[in-house]
Amino acid sequence: MMRWLTFLSVGALLAGCGGSDGDPPAPAGGELTVSGQVTFDRVPAVAGQGLVYAQTAAKPARGVTVELLTAAGTVSASTTTDNLGNYSFGGVAASTNVSLRVRAEMLRVGTPSWDFRVVDNVNAEALYTLAGAAFNTGTANVTRNLHAASGWTGSAYTATRSAAPFAILDTAYDAVQLVLTAQPLARFPALKFHWSTANVPVPGTGPGEIGSSLFRPGVGILLVGAANQDTDEYDRHVISHEFGHYLEFGFSRSDSIGGPHALTDQLDMRLAFGEAWGTAFAAMATGDSVYVDTFGAGQRDDFWVDLEQRNAPVNRTPGWFSEYSIQSLIFDLYDNGPDVPPGSLIVDDLALGFTPIWNAFTTEQRTTRALTSVFPFVYALKLSRPGQEPLIDNLTQSQRIDVVSDIYGTGQTNFGLPTKRTALEVSQDFHTVYDSVAVGGTLQNVCSLDDYTSAFTGAENKLASRRFVRFTVSNPGLHTITVRARAPLNAAADPDWILHMGNGQTIRSEGEPACSTATPSACVEENSATLDLGPYVLELYEWTNTNEADDPDYPPIGRTCFDVTVLR
Amino acid sequence: MRTQTTIVLLAAFAAWPALVGAAPPVTERAPVVGAAYPVKPTGPIAVDYRVAAPPAVGVPVEIAVTARVEAKASSLSIEANASTPRAVLVTPPKLVAAADGVYSWTITVVPLAAEAGYLSVIVAGDLDGVAQARSVTVSLRSAGDAGPAPAAAAARGEALIALPVQESP
Numbered sequence: 001m002m003r004w005l006t007f008l009s010v011g012a013l014l015a016g017c018g019g020s021d022g023d024p025p026a027p028a029g030g031e032l033t034v035s036g037q038v039t040f041d042r043v044p045a046v047a048g049q050g051l052v053y054a055q056t057a058a059k060p061a062r063g064v065t066v067e068l069l070t071a072a073g074t075v076s077a078s079t080t081t082d083n084l085g086n087y088s089f090g091g092v093a094a095s096t097n098v099s100l101r102v103r104a105e106m107l108r109v110g111t112p113s114w115d116f117r118v119v120d121n122v123n124a125e126a127l128y129t130l131a132g133a134a135f136n137t138g139t140a141n142v143t144r145n146l147h148a149a150s151g152w153t154g155s156a157y158t159a160t161r162s163a164a165p166f167a168i169l170d171t172a173y174d175a176v177q178l179v180l181t182a183q184p185l186a187r188f189p190a191l192k193f194h195w196s197t198a199n200v201p202v203p204g205t206g207p208g209e210i211g212s213s214l215f216r217p218g219v220g221i222l223l224v225g226a227a228n229q230d231t232d233e234y235d236r237h238v239i240s241h242e243f244g245h246y247l248e249f250g251f252s253r254s255d256s257i258g259g260p261h262a263l264t265d266q267l268d269m270r271l272a273f274g275e276a277w278g279t280a281f282a283a284m285a286t287g288d289s290v291y292v293d294t295f296g297a298g299q300r301d302d303f304w305v306d307l308e309q310r311n312a313p314v315n316r317t318p319g320w321f322s323e324y325s326i327q328s329l330i331f332d333l334y335d336n337g338p339d340v341p342p343g344s345l346i347v348d349d350l351a352l353g354f355t356p357i358w359n360a361f362t363t364e365q366r367t368t369r370a371l372t373s374v375f376p377f378v379y380a381l382k383l384s385r386p387g388q389e390p391l392i393d394n395l396t397q398s399q400r401i402d403v404v405s406d407i408y409g410t411g412q413t414n415f416g417l418p419t420k421r422t423a424l425e426v427s428q429d430f431h432t433v434y435d436s437v438a439v440g441g442t443l444q445n446v447c448s449l450d451d452y453t454s455a456f457t458g459a460e461n462k463l464a465s466r467r468f469v470r471f472t473v474s475n476p477g478l479h480t481i482t483v484r485a486r487a488p489l490n491a492a493a494d495p496d497w498i499l500h501m502g503n504g505q506t507i508r509s510e511g512e513p514a515c516s517t518a519t520p521s522a523c524v525e526e527n528s529a530t531l532d533l534g535p536y537v538l539e540l541y542e543w544t545n546t547n548e549a550d551d552p553d554y555p556p557i558g559r560t561c562f563d564v565t566v567l568r
Numbered sequence: 569m570r571t572q573t574t575i576v577l578l579a580a581f582a583a584w585p586a587l588v589g590a591a592p593p594v595t596e597r598a599p600v601v602g603a604a605y606p607v608k609p610t611g612p613i614a615v616d617y618r619v620a621a622p623p624a625v626g627v628p629v630e631i632a633v634t635a636r637v638e639a640k641a642s643s644l645s646i647e648a649n650a651s652t653p654r655a656v657l658v659t660p661p662k663l664v665a666a667a668d669g670v671y672s673w674t675i676t677v678v679p680l681a682a683e684a685g686y687l688s689v690i691v692a693g694d695l696d697g698v699a700q701a702r703s704v705t706v707s708l709r710s711a712g713d714a715g716p717a718p719a720a721a722a723a724r725g726e727a728l729i730a731l732p733v734q735e736s737p
Contacts, residue, residue, distance in 0.1 A: 101730075124727045125727060126727035126728055126729045128731055129728050130732075131732075143737070162732055200686055201705045214608065226651070228651065229703065230705065256606060263609060263610065264638060274606060275606060296703055303613075303700055303701060305611065455670075456610075457610075457614065
């Protein structure tokens with residue numbers, strides 16, 4: 001089977017286009033051209049209205065694979081649509097029975113390159129295609145346009161939803177175009193979009209029970225498609241958000257601990273940045289600051305938020321731990337057009353565009369010896385744009401993030417609004433993003449808290465449950481790290497720690513000490529590792545403080561403090 | 569760290585794997601437990617549910633739905649729709665509590681078939697003057713019914729799904 005890919009210029013397409021009526025005769029030798037346009041139904045997602053089927057429009061299917069099949073069904077030629085959805089096959093034998101097939105696939109080899117496919121995860125990972133009818137090429141050039149319809153017939157999906165896979169790819173196309181503006185030779189790792197009309201927003205083990213649209217490393221992007229429950233094929237921001245997570249995995253790094261999160265939660269800073277990046281990328285890739293996620297009967301309901309924070313839910317707890325703050329910050333760094341973040345007197349008059357944001361995302365954020373958060377990202381941005389530091393500082397301050405002076409968030413003064421104890425009480429335990437300990441020394445009283453529990457999403461991944469301690473190895477070799485509980489204890493403590501080596505590598509120490517409130521010093525986590533020169537981050541936590549607030553067996557025990565020792 | 573017990577909550581999923589490279593020495597121990605894949609962003613309405621008992625054909629089962637809002641909300645409304653209406657009876661949601669930003673309803677369903685599908689619950693309201701909504705979906709499948717089996721992978725060649733297409737002229 002010969003398979004060849006062609007990237008067509010518009011000029012070439014115009015030269016090749018033409019209908020069968022009145023077309024120029026086929027050239028001598030009995031060969032002709034088969035060409036046309038591939039389109040799909042785009043149903044717009046509108047804030048406050050859900051999917052608006054009345055505004056459905058045919059859009060070009062850009063960058064997808066079109067195949068010319070013989071009467072026997074074998075592929076005789078393959079090409080790729082251009083940015084208008086046009087394709088063309090030259091040198092096709094006249095008076096021959098053929099058919100066309102459009103694959104839900106964006107494939108480009110060379111540099112740049114990508115390999116995106118939309119498959120049915122409940123049907124053997126089968127690739128979606130549009131299957132055209134057989135036709136005879138006749139004796140003149142042929143035009144055949146192919147259109148994938150939404151399947152919506154007035155009040156429900158009563159026909160096959162052929163457009164969905166191509167709507168998904170179209171969103172990926174826009175995302176790729178944005179990345180290419182900053183990295184023209186980007187080589188995207190292969191990615192599968194798993195979409196099915198059976199994909200329901202229910203976590204489980206049954207077919208299609210994917211729980212939510214999400215990105216899973218090694219699997220791809222899973223998208224819900226259950227009509228009248230939750231469908232995401234037309235929710236461009238949702239797809240782009242998950243694509244943003246894919247970019248973290250493929251081009252940058254994420255130390256995110258994941259878990260449930262809501263817009264106004266006070267989160268572990270790694271989760272806050274990762275989610276904010278996804279949403280900000282969605283706004284940049286779609287060119288629309290209003291994130292919309294539709295669902296419900298007739299897809300008429302939605303959740304939406306404007307990254308410009310206009311007419312949007314009030315952010316009562318802005319800061320470096322807020323995905324809401326950081327997503328607006330990233331978008332304000334990018335966008336062009338002055339605006340004033342609510343609650344701030346600072347005008348956003350910075351418009352860096354995408355390239356410096358992408359560069360910070362793929363350099364310092366990828367290799368940082370700190371944890372991935374807003375701090376290494378903004379710090380890299382400032383280093384790359386020294387002339388614009390004051391404007392960048394203005395924007396961070398508009399989100400109640402103090403001037404970023406290093407990758408560790410040194411000097412931050414905003415530690416949110418605790419939901420249990422008072423801010424004054426919590427401030428005694430939590431007033432730095434990272435603490436520091438010298439090798440050979442002991443840092444006392446590092447406290448794991450459960451004071452930022454969310455009414456929305458519980459306790460497990462919230463601010464200050466996990467604390468961060470820096471140290472620098474100047475004499476390589478075996479090091480012993482000890483995290484020991486201090487009195488008083490609310491209950492028997494179970495300290496755990498994770499050593500971050502940089503570049504995403506970790507060493508975990510998660511034992512189960514036998515101890516009680518009467519023997520706090522026996523509540524200890526100790527292990528040794530051979531360490532090279534350089535800075536390290538130790539993440540430590542009381543294990544129960546990373547559980548759900550209503551965990552029936554091991555609910556959070558609350559404030560638990562430790563002494564940290566690193567010995568060579 | 570002890571094995572964690574998981575309760576049925578909205579966004580509880582499997583582990584987000586640490587993006588580690590080569591295996592580090594000696595001290596690496598347990599796999600990641602308790603963390604989760606981050607799911608898509610959610611808005612200012614939190615909704616969770618509890619099903620009183622595993623759904624069984626012909627047996628009424630109560631579903632308790634709780635919604636929480638932080639913002640100023642005029643009121644919250646709820647709507648419940650079955651994905652296969654002929655396979656389940658659904659009572660209208662009954663408000664049982666509404667105070668301090670927490671709203672609770674009960675919904676009683678009676679599965680009429682083992683494959684009773686899903687119940688989609690939408691909670692909506694004006695928050696800070698902005699219309700917002702949140703959905704959750706409840707599985708009504710009877711115990712032991714995992715739904716239709718996925719198709720087997722193609723033994724040879726590429727598996728393709730042929731979708732209908734409109735061709736012109």
